[in-house]
Amino acid sequence: MIKVTLLGGGNLASHLAKTFLASNQIELVQIYNRTIKNIEQFKNKTLLTNNLKELKTADIYIISISDNEIANLSAKLNFPDKLVVHTSGAMPLNEIKAKANKGVFYPLQSFSKNKKVDFKNIPICIEANKPNDLVLLEKLASAITNHCYFIDTKQRETLHVAAVFVNNFVNHLYHLGNGICNSNNIPFEILQPLIKETASKITNLQPFEAQTGPAKRNDTKTINKHLEFLSKNNKEIYQLLSNSITKTYGEKL
Amino acid sequence: MIKVTLLGGGNLASHLAKTFLASNQIELVQIYNRTIKNIEQFKNKTLLTNNLKELKTADIYIISISDNEIANLSAKLNFPDKLVVHTSGAMPLNEIKAKANKGVFYPLQSFSKNKKVDFKNIPICIEANKPNDLVLLEKLASAITNHCYFIDTKQRETLHVAAVFVNNFVNHLYHLGNGICNSNNIPFEILQPLIKETASKITNLQPFEAQTGPAKRNDTKTINKHLEFLSKNNKEIYQLLSNSITKTYGEKL
Known part of the structure; x- marks a missing residue:
């Protein structure tokens, strides 16, 4: 059994807590949060604390809180020979300031509060300073997911940028498509199957x-017809992305 | 039974043919294609023809060919009181030049050759000049899908632009994310679950x-860090889309 203590009361922390409690390879020792109220959903009160001095011995302390609070909280932890990790995709390993071994345990997915999460298919990216700790983190990750990756701080930074493209920007394109539909009395739901198919x-x-579409074919007639129709903001985006697509295929074909 | 004749041998035409053959509400009268070879997969040879003069009487003639050939082929059809439709999202109803009633039967999905298609969940957008024909097209659509929409030529044009945003442009962002991963030895598959979750x-x-991410939070520190890291083409796209997101939330919050 790997002994784990969780620090944090947000979406990811509570999803992790539930998953750890359900695992027979992991012993959840404690859940710490500054405000007890946020973790009261866990009925086993002996598990909960809002006092860092009450923290018991665990193999791994997982800090799952806002990026800009990781340094502060971790600096208060003093567990030489134990492992302290954060769960952030955007922060370097050295953001951990604890007197302890350091690592990262980063599940790459966006977590919503009320949506049930099955970690089995969620990639977990791990990093640690010491080989032994990497083995320990891999054991922990493998207890809850089938997809564990060794990703160092520099790669994680890259991954975060790539995720902005395929998640944040993609969702914004959905928003713009939704706006185009709304202003012409077309139900956006018509596009849902196409959106799912594009992703799958x-x-x-x-x-x-x-890739398909007018920009790939360099079909300037259709492109110009679309540009005429669009508002200023959408037009700029349409033009830039179309140029980028045309370049992509112009160079390679 | 609705009597249908298909004209065309491409992806969509052959998916439609299979679906019509499997329906007990539709009688597939004939499949026409200029080149018989492209439709030879249909073993019932009495169904196939490459001669427009051999076309028998049907209720609906569905032209499913390249956009720029619709006018030419349809001009050769002479079926007064029958209905001739095309299946294109990009073309107006008047692209049909047949001596016949006119309409559109547009399944909104991207069709790949070898992937099996279940029309049940694919939206079909219909349009016709005469109310009776609209009723007939709705009956045909409802025989193969649960999602039938009345969409006129102007709306269909709009829908096509919106589809470019949520399909073509989204896929290009996947491509750029893939490139960012590749150049840093990160397997792109790590991002697949996030991509599917974003769509669903x-x-x-x-x-x-x-929407989530640095642009929504107007987190300029992270945005600038990302911009430093990106190549010229990716940087322009990152900047424009981030600005568009920040504007979207700046105006509304």
């Missing part, structure tokens, strides 16, 4: 191969 | 509500 297509196909 | 999240949530 690239499971088996490289995005480069999956 | 907006089934229940407005994209406006589902």
Whole structure:
């Protein structure tokens, strides 16, 4: 059994707590949060504390809180020979200021409060200073997911940028598409199956191969017709992305 | 039974043919294609023809060919009182030049050759000049899908632009994310679950509500760190989309 203590009361922390409690390879020793109220959903009160001095011995202390509070909280931890990790995709390993061994345990997914999470299919990216700790983190990750990756601080930074493209920017394009539909009395739901198919297509196909549409064909007649129709903001985005697509295929074909 | 004749041998035409053959509400009268070879997969040879003069009487003639050939082919059809439709999202109803009633039967999905298609969940957008024909097209659509929409030529044009945003442009962002991963030895598959979750999240949530990330928070520190890291083309796209997101929330919050 790997002994784990969780520090944090947000979405990710509570999803992790539930998953650890359900695992027979992990012993959840404690859940710490500054405000007890946020973790009261866990009925076993002996598990909960809002006092760092009450922290018991564990193998791994997982800090799952806002990025800009990791340094502060971790600096208060003093567990030489134990492992302290954070769960952030955006922060370097050295953000951990604890007197302890250091690591990262980063589940790459966006977590919503009320949506049930099955970690089995969520990639977990791990990093640690010491090989032994990497083995320990891999054991912990493998207890809850089938997808564990060794990703160092520099790679994680890159991954975060890539995630902005495929998650934040993609969602914004959904928002713009939604706006175009709304202003013409078209229910956005018509586009849902296409959106899902676009996402699932690239499971088996490289995005480069999956590309279709007027910009790939360099169909300037259609492109210009669309540009006429669009508002200033949408027009700029349409133009830049179309140029980028046309360049992509112009260079390679 | 609705009597249908298909004209075309491409992806969509052959998916439609299979679906019509499997329906007990539709009688597939004939499949026409200029080149018989492309439709030879259909073993019932009495069904196939490459001669427009051999076309028998049907209730609906569905032209499913390249956009720029619709006018030419349809001009050769002479079926007064029957209905001739095309299946294109980009073309107006008047692209049909047949001596016949006119309409559109547009399944909104991207079709790949070898992937099996279940029309049940694919939205079909219909349009016709005459109310009776609209009723007939709705009957045909309802025989193969649960999602039939009345969409006129102007709305269909709009829908096509919106589809470019949520399909073509989204896939290009996948491609750019893939490139960022590749150049840092990160397997792109790590991002697949996030990509699927991003697409499925907006089934229940407005994209406006589902938005996350540094641009929404106007987190200029992270944004600038990312910009430093990116190549010229990616940087321009990152900047424009981030500005558009920040504006979206700046105006509304």
